[in-house]
Amino acid sequence: MNKKTSSAGFRxxxxxxxxxxxxxxxxxxxxxxxxxxxxLIVCALLLPSESIGSFxxxxxxxATILFFPIGTYVVLAIGLNVVVGQAGLLDLGFVAFYAVxxxxxxxxxxxxxxxxxxILVVGIGICALSGITLGAPTLRLRGxxxxxxxLGFGEIIxxxxxxxxxxxxxxxxxxxPHPPNLSEDFELFGVKVFKYGVLDPRPYYYLLVALAxxxxxxxxxxxxxxxxxxxxxxxxxxxxxxxxxxxTFRFKMLAFAIGASIGxxxxxxxxxxxxxxxxxxxxxxxxxxxxxxxxxxxxxxLPGVMLGAFVVAWLPERFRELKDYRMLIxxxxxxxxxxxxxxxxxxxxQRKAEFKEGSGGMGTLGAEVPGPESxxxxxxxx
Amino acid sequence: xxxDFINQFWPxxxxxxxxxxxxxxxxxxxxxxxxxxxLINFAHSEVFMxxxxxxxxxxFTLGIDSTLTGIALVGVILAMIVAGMLASAGTAIALEQVAxxxxxxxxxxxLAALISAIGASIFxxxxxxxxxxxGVFDRPERGRIQMGLPRLMERSELFSIAGHPVRxxxxxxxxxxxxxxxxxxxxxxxxxxxxxIRATAQNPEAATLMGVDxxxxxxxxxxxxxxxxxxAGALYLISYENTNYYIGFLFGIKAFTAAVLxxxxxxxxxxxxxxxxGLVENYGAIxxxxxxxxxxxxxxxxxxxxxxxxxILGESLQQARA
Numbered sequence: 001m002n003k004k005t006s007s008a009g010f011r012x013x014x015x016x017x018x019x020x021x022x023x024x025x026x027x028x029x030x031x032x033x034x035x036x037x038x039x040l041i042v043c044a045l046l047l048p049s050e051s052i053g054s055f056x057x058x059x060x061x062x063a064t065i066l067f068f069p070i071g072t073y074v075v076l077a078i079g080l081n082v083v084v085g086q087a088g089l090l091d092l093g094f095v096a097f098y099a100v101x102x103x104x105x106x107x108x109x110x111x112x113x114x115x116x117x118x119i120l121v122v123g124i125g126i127c128a129l130s131g132i133t134l135g136a137p138t139l140r141l142r143g144x145x146x147x148x149x150x151l152g153f154g155e156i157i158x159x160x161x162x163x164x165x166x167x168x169x170x171x172x173x174x175x176x177p178h179p180p181n182l183s184e185d186f187e188l189f190g191v192k193v194f195k196y197g198v199l200d201p202r203p204y205y206y207l208l209v210a211l212a213x214x215x216x217x218x219x220x221x222x223x224x225x226x227x228x229x230x231x232x233x234x235x236x237x238x239x240x241x242x243x244x245x246x247x248t249f250r251f252k253m254l255a256f257a258i259g260a261s262i263g264x265x266x267x268x269x270x271x272x273x274x275x276x277x278x279x280x281x282x283x284x285x286x287x288x289x290x291x292x293x294x295x296x297x298x299x300x301x302l303p304g305v306m307l308g309a310f311v312v313a314w315l316p317e318r319f320r321e322l323k324d325y326r327m328l329i330x331x332x333x334x335x336x337x338x339x340x341x342x343x344x345x346x347x348x349x350q351r352k353a354e355f356k357e358g359s360g361g362m363g364t365l366g367a368e369v370p371g372p373e374s375x376x377x378x379x380x381x382x
Numbered sequence: 383x384x385x386d387f388i389n390q391f392w393p394x395x396x397x398x399x400x401x402x403x404x405x406x407x408x409x410x411x412x413x414x415x416x417x418x419x420x421l422i423n424f425a426h427s428e429v430f431m432x433x434x435x436x437x438x439x440x441x442f443t444l445g446i447d448s449t450l451t452g453i454a455l456v457g458v459i460l461a462m463i464v465a466g467m468l469a470s471a472g473t474a475i476a477l478e479q480v481a482x483x484x485x486x487x488x489x490x491x492x493l494a495a496l497i498s499a500i501g502a503s504i505f506x507x508x509x510x511x512x513x514x515x516x517g518v519f520d521r522p523e524r525g526r527i528q529m530g531l532p533r534l535m536e537r538s539e540l541f542s543i544a545g546h547p548v549r550x551x552x553x554x555x556x557x558x559x560x561x562x563x564x565x566x567x568x569x570x571x572x573x574x575x576x577x578x579i580r581a582t583a584q585n586p587e588a589a590t591l592m593g594v595d596x597x598x599x600x601x602x603x604x605x606x607x608x609x610x611x612x613x614a615g616a617l618y619l620i621s622y623e624n625t626n627y628y629i630g631f632l633f634g635i636k637a638f639t640a641a642v643l644x645x646x647x648x649x650x651x652x653x654x655x656x657x658x659x660g661l662v663e664n665y666g667a668i669x670x671x672x673x674x675x676x677x678x679x680x681x682x683x684x685x686x687x688x689x690x691x692x693x694i695l696g697e698s699l700q701q702a703r704a
Contacts, residue, residue, distance in 0.1 A: 090493060137688050143492055144422045148638065149687050152680040155635070159680075163673045284631070288500050295497050328508035334501025339484045342494040 069313040077309035079262030085300035087255035088235030093154025099282035101267020116179035127264025135256035172278025298344030392546040402660020403559030407614035408637035409652035411607030417647035424499030427634020428506040433615025434625035436469025466616035474608025645693030
C-alpha cells in the first residue's frame with residue numbers, strides 16, 4: 001500500500017517536473033527556441049562519431065545502424081504519426097508506402113536511369129497518389145475495420161511484388177544506383193559529406209537528417225494550422241467534427257497522402273543506399289513495429305514518437321547478445337506498456353488529458369462491458 | 383483457362399470445402415469475441431497456431447511413425463482434437479486474462495487493445511519458435527522450420543464425385559467441422575451459458591442487472607472460441623500434415639475475412655463466410671494461378687468491408703432473439 005502511494009507520488013513529481021519544463025518551453029521567446037533547435041541538429045550531425053558509437057552499439061557499426069534501422073524508423077514513425085497520432089486513423093499497412101517508394105527508386109533508377117533527386121520528387125508524388133488511391137475507397141471505414149483493410153492492402157502490395165516477375169519477383173531488384181555525388185572532396189570532420197559511395201554510411205545519414213528536419217518542420221506547421229485542428233477534431237469525434245463543418249473525408253485523405261509521402265520519401269532514400277531490395281523487406285512486422293513505436297512513444301507527440309522509434313530500433317541492436325529473444329521481449333513489452341502506460345512514454349499534454357477522460361479518442365473498449373464491480377462508478381460518472 | 387476451370391472444378395470444390403471448414407471454425411472465435419466485446423481479437427491467429435501444436439503433441443509423445451487403422455486411428459484423431467482444444471482454449475483464456483482484462487477494466491482505447499494483441503501475438507510466436515518447439519518437440523535450432531506430421535492414415539478414396547476422388551481425410555475435416563458447428567449452435571441457443579452470452583452481446587448493462595456475471599461470460603466466450611480454433615488446428619494438421627510457428631498469421635486474416643464475409647458477430651455467418659471464402663479462393667486460384675490465392679482473399683475482405691460491411695447474413699449475435 002505504502003509502496004504504491006510513494007511510487008505514485010514519485011510519478012506525480014516527475015510529471016510535475018515535466019510540466020514545468022514544458023511551460024518554460026512554451027513561454028520561451030522564439031530566439032531561444034531556435035538556439036535549442038540548432039543545438040539539436042548539431043547533436044544529430046555529431047551522433048555518428050565513434051566515441052558515441054562505442055557505447056551505443058559495441059557489436060555493430062554505429063553509423064550503419066544509425067541509418068537503418070534507427071533513422072529509418074524515426075522518419076517512418078513521424079510519417080505514421082500523422083496518420084495515427086494526429087488524424088486517429090489506424091493504419092496497419094504503412095509499410096506499403098515505404099515499399100512503393102523503395103520500388104520507385106529501384107525501378108526508375110535501374111530501368112530508366114533517372115537521377116536520385118528526380119526520383120525522390122517523383123517517388124513522393126507516386127506515394128501521395130497511392131495514399132489517395134488507397135484512402136478513397138477505404139477511409140469511409142473506421143477504427144478496427146480500417147486497420148484490417150490497410151493490413152490487407154499492405155499484404156496485397158507485398159504479394160503482388162513477389163508474384164510479378166517484371167519487377168524482380170521474389171528475388172527483387174539489385175544494382176540500384178546511389179545518389180550522384182554533390183561534391184567529390186568537400187570534407188567535414190574527415191567525412192566526405194556529399195560523396196555517396198558504398199562503404200561510408202555517414203553521408204546517407206546526413207541526407208536522412210536533412211530529410212527528417214524538413215519533414216519535422218512541415219509536420220509541425222501542419223499540426224499548428226487549420227489542418228492540424230481538423231485532424232484533432234476528427235480524432236476526438238468524427239461525427240461531431242462533421243457536424244461542425246469539418247470536411248472529414250478530405251482531411252482524412254490529406255493525412256493519408258502526407259503520411260504516405262513521408263513513408264515513400266524514406267523508401268526512396270533507403271533503396272538508394274541499400275543497392276538491392278526484395279519483397280521480404282516489407283513484411284507486416286515492419287508495419288507493426290512502426291505502429292508500436294508510435295504508440296510506445298506517445299501517439300500524437302512528435303518528440304515522443306521519435307523517442308519511441310529510437311528505442312524500438314536501437315534496443316534490439318544494442319543488446320545483440322539477446323538476439324534470439326529480442327522479439328519475444330518486444331512482444332511482452334508491448335503488452336505491459338498497454339497495461340501500465342497506454343498513453344506512451346512521452347505523451348503530449350492534450351493526449352494525456354484525453355486519456356484521463358477515458359478513450360484517448362479511439363472509442364473505448366470496456367465501456368460496453370462494465371463488470372459488476374465497476375458498474376456503480378460507470379453510472380456515477382455520467 | 384476456362385477448360386481448366388471445368389476440369390478442376392470438383393477437386394477445387396472439395397479442397398475449398400475442407401479449407402473453408404477450417405476457416406469457419408477459426409472465424410467463430412473472432413465472431414464470438416466481437417459479438418460480446420466489440421473487440422477484434424488480433425491474437426486469435428496464435429490460438430489456432432497453438433492448437434496445431436497441441437494436436438501435434440499427441441502423435442509426437444506416442445511416437446507414431448506408421449499409418450494406423452481402426453480403433454487406434456479413431457482414438458488418436460479424437461485425442462488430437464481434444465489436445466488441440468485444450469491447448470487453444472487455455473491460450474485464449476490466458477490471453478484474455480493477461481492482455482485484455484486489465485485494459486477492459488480501465489476502459490482503455492481500442493488502439494491500446496489492438497497494440498496489446500499485436501504484442502501478445504509476437505510474444506506467442508516467438509515463444510513457440512524459441513522455447514516450445516525446440517524444447518517440447520525436441521527440435522533444437524529448428525524452431526523456425528516447418529514441422530511435419532507422420533502420415534496417420536491411408537489417404538484412400540472414399541467415394542467419387544463426377545469421377546473425382548474424395549479422400550478420407552477431407553471427409554473427416556468437413557464432417558468434424560459440421561459436427562462442431564451444430565454443437566456450438568446448440569450451446570449458444572439452448573444452454574444457460576449461451577443465453578448469458580447472447581444477453582451480454584445485446585446489452586451488457588441490462589445483462590449485469592439480470593444477474594449475469596459478465597467476467598465469467600467473457601471468459602467462456604474466449605474459452606469456446608479458443609476450443610473451436612483448437613479443433614481447426616487439429617483438423618488442419620491431420621489433413622495437411624505440417625505446421626510452423628508462423629502459420630497463424632495467414633489463417634488468422636483469412637478467418638477474419640470469413641467472419642466479416644458472413645457478418646461479424648453472427649455464428650452461422652462464420653460458417654457461411656468460411657465455406658464461401660474457401661470455395662472462392664480455390665476457384666480463383668484456378669483462374670489466375672495459385673500464387674494469387676492470398677491476394678484474392680484480401681481483395682474479398684476489402685470489397686466486403688467497403689460495400690457490405692454487415693456481411694452476407696448481416697444479423698448478428700446482438701440482434702439475435704434471446
